[in-house]
Amino acid sequence: LLDKMLHKIINLTVRDVRFPTSLDQHGSDAMHTDPDYSAAYVVLDTDSGLTGFGLTFTLGKGTEIVVCAVEALARLVVGKCLQEIVSDFRGFYRLLTSDSQMRWLGPEKGVIHLATAAVLNAVWDLWARTEGKPLWKLLVDMEPKQLVSCIDFRYITDVLTEEEALDLLVKAQEEDQMQKEGYPAYTTSCAWLGYPDEQLKQLCTDALKSGWTRFKVKVGADLEDDVRRCRIIRQMIGPDNTLMIDANQRWDVAEAISWVSKLAEFRPLWIEEPTSPDDILGHAAISKALAPLGIGVATGEQCQNRVMFKQFLQASALQFVQIDSCRLGSVNENLAVLLMAHKFNVPVCPHAGGVGLCELVQHLILFDYICVSADLRNRMCEYVDHLHEHFTCPVVIQDAHYMPPKDPGYSCEMLESTVQRHQYPEGNVWKNMKK
Ligand SMILES: C[C@H](O)[C@@H](O)[C@@H](O)[C@H](O)C(=O)O
């Protein structure tokens, strides 16, 4: 093992891979009306022959900018051996995020942070493959001291110190239960905003048949539509199943409160991204106003970094933390957020879907359950039923639960044939399309 750890990363390639999901309105919401699910897809080659795969998620246009940012980070990775990186992973995270010239592009936000996520996801994948374990298991088996040494505590020590983090990590006990039952999931696949009612009904019927009990509906563009769609879905799923609604940042604060109040009769568990993802105090006001209605606020898929999450938690501005495997600085930064959420006693319900997000984030939420939260109340991981067939180790869903992945790595290796066909703009899928 040590031998493999000593081998060097000799090459980084990054490709722009896009799927024309907007043609069928998959993934559409009140702000993103024509998303083409895409990825900046990173491959790390080593001189041992082992390969690491990573990605970050985008909506189509602009992926080429993320690709450029990854290329700009490549020199910080190529030439290093894995041992050198993981023996001081905090240092390496800092190197990527705090490069004295490049940090001006962020810091730790926007395109440069998406690029950091893609690169670090590939490094974690490489590490897990080197150890021959799925990433979640690598984390579960790791000594707490080493785990905590991967986290950059800069800017969060006022709420979480390294010593506290060590205390929060519980001994792994519930692994067997996860192997047997899996981690509970909810589906967003039935009710994208661009789907007509007939399609929504059909998908909902199918989902109920397959055992789904928790459903998310897109809202926010037109109140009358929202009322009609929420009514349909609440009637179909019955009073005991769970409903969530997602506005994707469409409203101002007062508008969010009045709009959601009008949907309260459908008893949503949460309203997701009611307003600007940067407006912490706005979210706090919305949380306060909606609490008496029994509706929580969820956010995180566009929360820039651990510092923002810290303030959301400090301000009681969210009741559900939605970590994202490709928005934050990979596993390193997500570990910090999982631990802070636990300290504040706020459940983590990861954002997934897109392309590869389910494959990635399942590892993080399994770790969260086994080593941090040991709790399933009000907890579930998002699931979206698109594009899994393009991965070499796609997620396994059984009875609306994520079954723990068994293959070594972080599960985001794509089929090479997929990458070639979907590469933008030269792949066959795009060559003949007017886009
Ligand atoms: C553009 C995307 O599909 C979003 O609508 C999606 O991530 C969504 O917010 C979600 O929560 O799944």
Ligand SMILES: [Mg+2]
């Ligand atoms: Mg969302």
